[in-house]
Amino acid sequence: MELLRFFTAGNVDDGKSTLIGRLLFDSNSISTDIIDTLTKQSKAKAENADIDLALLTDGLRAEREQGITIDVAYKYFVTDKRKYIIADTPGHAQYTRNMFTGASNTDLAIILIDARNGITDQTKRHSIISSILGIPHVLICVNKMDLKNYDQAVFESIRKDYLAFAQPLGLKKISFIPVSALTGENVVNKSDNFSWYTDETLFDFLENVEIPQEEANNETRFQVQYVIRPQTQELHDYRGYAGALLSGKIQKGDKVRVFPIDALTTVEKIEKFESEVESAEAGEPIILHLSDDLDISRGSTFVLDNERPETANEIDATICWMDNKPFQKGQKLLFQQNSFRAKAVIKSIEGRIDIHTLDSTEETDEIHLNEFCKVNIKTAELVSFDSYTKNRKTGAFILINENTNNTVAAGVIG
Amino acid sequence: MDYLDQLEAEAIYIMREVAGQFERPALLFSGGKDSICLIHLALKAFRPGKFPFPLVHIDTGHNFQEALDFRDALAEKIGEKLIVRKVEDTIRERKLVDGKGKFPSRNGLQTYTLLDTVEEFEFDACIGGARRDEEKARAKERIFSVRDEFGQWDPKKQRPELWNIYNGKIDKGENVRVFPISNWTELDVWNYIKRENITLPSIYFTHERECILTPQGQLMNTNEFVTIEPEDVVVKRNVRYRTVGDMTCTAAVESTAYTVDDIIKEIKETKISERGATRMDDTLSEAAMEDRKKGGYF
Numbered sequence: 001m002e003l004l005r006f007f008t009a010g011n012v013d014d015g016k017s018t019l020i021g022r023l024l025f026d027s028n029s030i031s032t033d034i035i036d037t038l039t040k041q042s043k044a045k046a047e048n049a050d051i052d053l054a055l056l057t058d059g060l061r062a063e064r065e066q067g068i069t070i071d072v073a074y075k076y077f078v079t080d081k082r083k084y085i086i087a088d089t090p091g092h093a094q095y096t097r098n099m100f101t102g103a104s105n106t107d108l109a110i111i112l113i114d115a116r117n118g119i120t121d122q123t124k125r126h127s128i129i130s131s132i133l134g135i136p137h138v139l140i141c142v143n144k145m146d147l148k149n150y151d152q153a154v155f156e157s158i159r160k161d162y163l164a165f166a167q168p169l170g171l172k173k174i175s176f177i178p179v180s181a182l183t184g185e186n187v188v189n190k191s192d193n194f195s196w197y198t199d200e201t202l203f204d205f206l207e208n209v210e211i212p213q214e215e216a217n218n219e220t221r222f223q224v225q226y227v228i229r230p231q232t233q234e235l236h237d238y239r240g241y242a243g244a245l246l247s248g249k250i251q252k253g254d255k256v257r258v259f260p261i262d263a264l265t266t267v268e269k270i271e272k273f274e275s276e277v278e279s280a281e282a283g284e285p286i287i288l289h290l291s292d293d294l295d296i297s298r299g300s301t302f303v304l305d306n307e308r309p310e311t312a313n314e315i316d317a318t319i320c321w322m323d324n325k326p327f328q329k330g331q332k333l334l335f336q337q338n339s340f341r342a343k344a345v346i347k348s349i350e351g352r353i354d355i356h357t358l359d360s361t362e363e364t365d366e367i368h369l370n371e372f373c374k375v376n377i378k379t380a381e382l383v384s385f386d387s388y389t390k391n392r393k394t395g396a397f398i399l400i401n402e403n404t405n406n407t408v409a410a411g412v413i414g
Numbered sequence: 415m416d417y418l419d420q421l422e423a424e425a426i427y428i429m430r431e432v433a434g435q436f437e438r439p440a441l442l443f444s445g446g447k448d449s450i451c452l453i454h455l456a457l458k459a460f461r462p463g464k465f466p467f468p469l470v471h472i473d474t475g476h477n478f479q480e481a482l483d484f485r486d487a488l489a490e491k492i493g494e495k496l497i498v499r500k501v502e503d504t505i506r507e508r509k510l511v512d513g514k515g516k517f518p519s520r521n522g523l524q525t526y527t528l529l530d531t532v533e534e535f536e537f538d539a540c541i542g543g544a545r546r547d548e549e550k551a552r553a554k555e556r557i558f559s560v561r562d563e564f565g566q567w568d569p570k571k572q573r574p575e576l577w578n579i580y581n582g583k584i585d586k587g588e589n590v591r592v593f594p595i596s597n598w599t600e601l602d603v604w605n606y607i608k609r610e611n612i613t614l615p616s617i618y619f620t621h622e623r624e625c626i627l628t629p630q631g632q633l634m635n636t637n638e639f640v641t642i643e644p645e646d647v648v649v650k651r652n653v654r655y656r657t658v659g660d661m662t663c664t665a666a667v668e669s670t671a672y673t674v675d676d677i678i679k680e681i682k683e684t685k686i687s688e689r690g691a692t693r694m695d696d697t698l699s700e701a702a703m704e705d706r707k708k709g710g711y712f
Contacts, residue, residue, distance in 0.1 A: 001416060073553045075547075078599070283419075285427060392577070406573060407581045
């Protein structure tokens with residue numbers, strides 16, 4: 001069985017939570033006791049109300065009170081073919097950082113557009129974020145088609161507008177489906193009202209969409225998370241580097257280069273769950289043993305000698321500022337890429353990106369919450385990395401405020 | 415990779431991040447199926463080394479004996495350190511009032527013991543088996559969930575958590591709750607138990623048990639903590655437990671499932687959620703779990 005991670009985004013009131021509720025409801029993924037509770041809650045709001053499926057994902061009291069999504073909610077459903085992890089992300093601009101969080105490690109973006117409103121600022125922002133995050137596939141669900149009499153012309157015009165807008169974003173793949181989340185039409189079940197639409201329903205789309213295997217086909221990258229040294233009588237000299245193979249493949253006998261020390265050595269042994277294996281592929285948790293005794297610790301990166309990453313202590317990146325407090329010049333930061341951490345400062349802000357047009361402003365000194373900037377970061381140690389477009393695992397990082405410990409920014413290199 | 419391999423890899427990655435980022439972590443182990451899976455995952459993450467953390471159990475005094483026996487036997491079998499702290503001791507030392515009523519709950523009280531234990535051993539991270547599919551407040555919680563000195567969760571101040579990059583940096587006195595199987599569902603857990611051939615306490619499988627049939631239709635185990643009144647309907651049924659919490663607030667479900675395969679079939683067919691079927695404590699109010707978490711609960 002396969003695993004598909006996707007996120008949903010859209011304008012406030014575009015019916016995102018309703019869509020997810022509908023998807024779960026019509027695919028029989030909601031238990032009866034939960035449906036009972038939802039029905040009770042819906043009735044409490046208005047006597048004749050139908051079940052409000054949005055209540056399913058708005059799990060916090062503040063969200064239910066305000067009727068909006070503040071933070072990402074994770075939902076799950078399963079078919080015979082796939083397990084789905086859904087990140088339902090907030091639409092409000094003020095919760096952009098939560099949207100970024102939910103979207104970061106997904107394979108598919110579902111962006112809702114209200115058929116009555118067409119493309120809005122939110123659509124643009126969510127699309128640009130999807131582009132920055134390198135989401136492999138964007139699906140536009142044109143929702144509330146019932147309120148536009150299921151008019152094909154409305155759908156086609158939104159499709160045309162979106163493709164024109166998205167053209168410079170470099171999104172890898174874009175698809176469109178017209179739906180009504182409220183009535184459930186084209187979500188799981190087809191409807192006669194959409195006689196002009198012969199393509200897949202949302203559910204069928206999810207079942208059949210290709211799940212990209214980006215990491216498997218990428219260059220080999222391994223990072224040490226933890227050094228296992230039992231130091232017992234029997235395992236006196238045991239020294240294993242535990243971590244996940246971030247991308248590519250690794251084989252016993254491979255010549256590997258270790259960063260940041262820039263030393264060449266050989267993979268002597270690969271262990272997985274207490275058995276020796278000949279090779280491992282992307283994503284597998286393994287323990288590596290090397291033929292030389294080198295200065296290796298948490299955060300050290302191993303690569304194949306003929307597949308060198310970039311190494312530098314100055315990095316150009318696009319960051320999203322996530323702290324309530326604006327960036328202060330000279331602020332002491334920590335740069336974290338997977339398990340690698342180094343002290344860092346933002347040396348210069350080359351420009352703020354207008355998240356609705358992708359235009360860049362002049363150099364600036366300030367970054368505020370939810371703003372995207374092109375920056376130059378200086379780190380205290382040499383970082384080995386790839387550009388994010390080349391490798392999502394080694395091109396992504398977060399910045400931590402050394403003083404408050406908060407994650408203040410997320411960034412992609414290049 | 416199969417989806418179970420991916421979930422397993424994610425959980426192991428998270429555990430190794432805990433080992434790499436914290437000085438004094440702990441793994442909360444109750445003898446229930448989720449924490450038994452955590453131990454299985456920790457063996458895969460750290461063997462042939464020792465666990466970089468002790469196992470910790472907060473014993474409410476209302477636990478099922480089968481789960482406690484299983485807990486002790488498993489800790490001994492794998493040769494890892496087990497720390498047990500009892501809610502009874504906390505009640506005595508802090509002069510607290512024990513749970514009252516027909517089905518007295520120590521759910522609120524165990525938070526005291528947990529926080530005292532965190533303080534006693536200066537734990538900076540506690541790994542737990544909570545899952546996001548269990549409850550709607552949990553669906554909102556991060557995998558690395560930072561708690562303040564009072565163990566409180568503030569849903570409005572959650573750190574952004576991007577990609578698989580986990581920020582466990584904290585000040586002294588704070589701690590992080592870590593949930594490696596956040597993205598697993600009840601069915602995933604059982605599929606994993608089946609695939610990995612993991613042994614569980616007997617109460618997960620069908621057995622005959624004397625229960626009070628509550629007016630809401632729940633089957634509550636009869637035991638020394640529950641007062642049986644004349645109007646109670648006491649029945650004998652073939653039941654099993656879907657979750658193993660306190661005897662006083664966890665209901666049994668009628669079942670004929672003898673094997674893990676039977677259970678998987680049963681879960682696929684059932685229309686009632688895991689907590690809905692078994693927990694009295696969550697049905698108290700719409701935000702019951704959110705409130706308990708804000709108070710330092712898991």
